[in-house]
Amino acid sequence: MSPLIFASFQALSPNGVIGSSWRDPSNTQIDYLTIEHWTELAKKLESGGFDFLFFADTFGYPTLDGELIPFAVEAGYNVPMADPITIVSAIAAATSKLGVVLTNSTTHEKPAALARRFATLDHFTKGRIGWNIVSGGGQSSSTALFGEPMIPHDERYLQADDYLQICLRLWEGTWADDALRVDRESGVYADPDGVRQVSYEGNYLRTKGILNVPPSPQRTPLLLQAGTSSAGRDFAAHYAECVFVGGGDPAVVARNITAIRDRAEEIGRPRESVKFLVGAGFVVGTSQAEAQRKYENLLGFATLEHAAATFAWSTGVDLLKFDLDKPLPELRSDIGQTSLDRFRSPDGNGPTVREILEDYRQHGINGTTFVGTPETVADEVEAFVAATGADGFLVQQHITPGTHDDFIELLRPVLLKRGLMRPTREDVTLREQLLDAGPRVAATHPGAQLKFKTTADA
Template identity: 50%
Template sequence: MTPLLFGIFQYIGPNGTVGSAWQHPRDESANFTKLSHWTALAKKFEDAKLDFLLLADSYGFPALEGELIEASVREGRGIPHGDPMPLISALAAVTERLGFILTTSTTVEPPAANARRFATLDHFTEGRIGWNIVTGSSGATAAALMGKELIAHDLRYDMAEDYVDVNLTLWEGSWEDDALVLDKESATYADPEKVHLVHHEGPYFRTDGILNLPPSPQRTPLLVQAGASGRGRAFAGRNAEAVFVGGGEPATVAANVAGIRESAVAAGRPADAIKILVGALFITAPTSAEAWAKHEEMLAMSTPEGAAAIYAGNTGVDLLALDPDRPIGQTTTEMGQSNLERYLGKDGKPAPLVRAVLENFRRTGINGSVFVGSPEEVVDQIQEFVEATGVDGFLIQPHMTPDTYDDLIELILPVLRERGLARHEYEGDTLRERMFPGGGPHLPESHRGYDFRIGRRQ
């Protein structure tokens, strides 16, 4: 088994992904408004040779029928939630190799603004930036906040295709590789013949102009996507270089992995052109008994009301308002389709009852897999999960900050490295080279974005 990829999942707020850990005496997540909190974490992750830090984001918040969900406010679940963009320059200044993946939506800001911001950050990080492309998270409240109507789920993906095309047009088509001259003797900053106005007229977005700064180390940031709905998989097959999938039953994860790889092939790309990472929480301690005690402590801070608030904010479905002894009757949503499909009957199996859905979500959170045990037991579980699903790595969720990370670094990583499942050192200068060792910093020819390069599009 080759070394796995390991990224960290965080958002700019308190708590981990299961429960309300901010209330614990050792938890420091309530310091999320302090820059020193984040720079310390970034340095910790880089010292451990972890691949990247993903910062989730959404303008939305848990609400139902126009009213805030009280448990969300009281427990700090989904409220508050800050903007990760201002963090990156500070984190880049205290690190040299750690990658950063940022989440932005294709339904909020104009695509040209998104392109310029990511290109700037790719320069400032010297090629360590990725874009987690989302079409909407907590979509109803985000749309209302921006004074817009909620866009239908599949239409959002149609719009996202066009949105990505605008970004690719600007990143790949504005400047030739050798356009930047910087010749002081001739007073030539750039060769005007090699800087080009670009034009894109799509069904939803248009742009006429240039990306107003020279190409960054990666040109296009690493393109990332999350979500396993049918339309999401098709989008990933065409665009994504990495996909984050929710955890849960290995058979379900394996089916999602197979579907994503099939989508890549259908788009004319190799099946392994997409790295797939699964969301997971590792609870460990020197002994199994101690680890399970930590797990029970975590669950004591995870209420059904708090879990229901997060589920409602993501899917629009209020579990507490449904008959607990019946399955979820709703099969589609214009919001988080993946977390609704997660609890529908599949492959001849009956759908779980609402009470079981709520309890599972209370215990496992939005990303779905929790591994508990001694370091050796957790690594055994990791190895079995990878063999059963074919995933390329894990997007690690926090429970307690920084305890979850300290346990990962001090207890789990040494065992992973002993078994050849984690790298000892960083490879590659850019985030793309880290994810695809042996490749270059730019989009490969197999990715459709390569054809946006100057001279390739007619």
């Protein structure tokens, strides 16, 4: 088995992914609004062999029927959440190898603004930046916050297609590779023939102009995507280089991965050109009993009310309104269809509402938790990868820094011995690190067709 990709899943919030873990006295995540918290964590992850630091983010927050859920505020659960893009430059200055991936929606902000920001960050990080593309997040509350109408779920992906087409044209098509001269003697900063306006007219979005930032190491940041609804899978097959999928039943995870790889192959991209990362919790101890004690301590801060608030935030559905001992009825959501589909079984025998809530309480939004000794967890990781075809994991933070200390000090040596983790992270761009390819998008990626063409290329 080849070395796997490992990243740390974080948000600029006081909490982890299960319950109110900020209440644990050892949890330093309550310092999330200090620069030092993030630079120290980033240095720890880099020295511990992690490939990148992943920031989840959304403007949304838990609501039901348009009203704030008071429990979410009281428990510090998905409220508050600050803007992670503000910390990237500090992380870049404190590290030299660790990648940074930011979540940004294609719904609320114009694509030219996002393209300019990511191009700048790609320079500042020397090619270590990635974009996790989402078409929404906490959609009910975020659209109300911006005074915008709710766009139907599948239509958001059509708009996202326009969004990506604009960003890719700006990143790939504005500047020739040799346009930047910076020749003091001649007074030529850039060759005008090597800088062109790009244009695009879509059904939802349009542009005409240039990216006012010279070409960065990757040009296009590494493109990640999260969402396994039918529309999400098709979008991922076209554009994503890495896909973030929830855990849970390995058979369901395997079906989602296979479906996206099949679709990518249909449209002319190699199956292995898309990497898949599974969100999972890792609770590791020197003995099974110690690991279980850590897990039980964590669950002591989690209730079914936490679980219901998370489900409402990600789907707009209040599970507590249903009979807890019956399966969840067939539902559609313009807020988060993926979270609903996660509990659908092809044979129609889905879990009860109570079982869904308990799953969220025990595992958080992503559905898989490995609990045990380093050897036991490594065995389970190998088995999960073999069953699903996944390429790595987003390690869910529960207690900071405890989650990562245990991973690095206890689990990493076993993973290294088995060849499941790279000895060190290479000093290369994020795309080169994860895809074993060049710094630019692959020739089979849609972005490659939009590269600046000279007269000789035409």
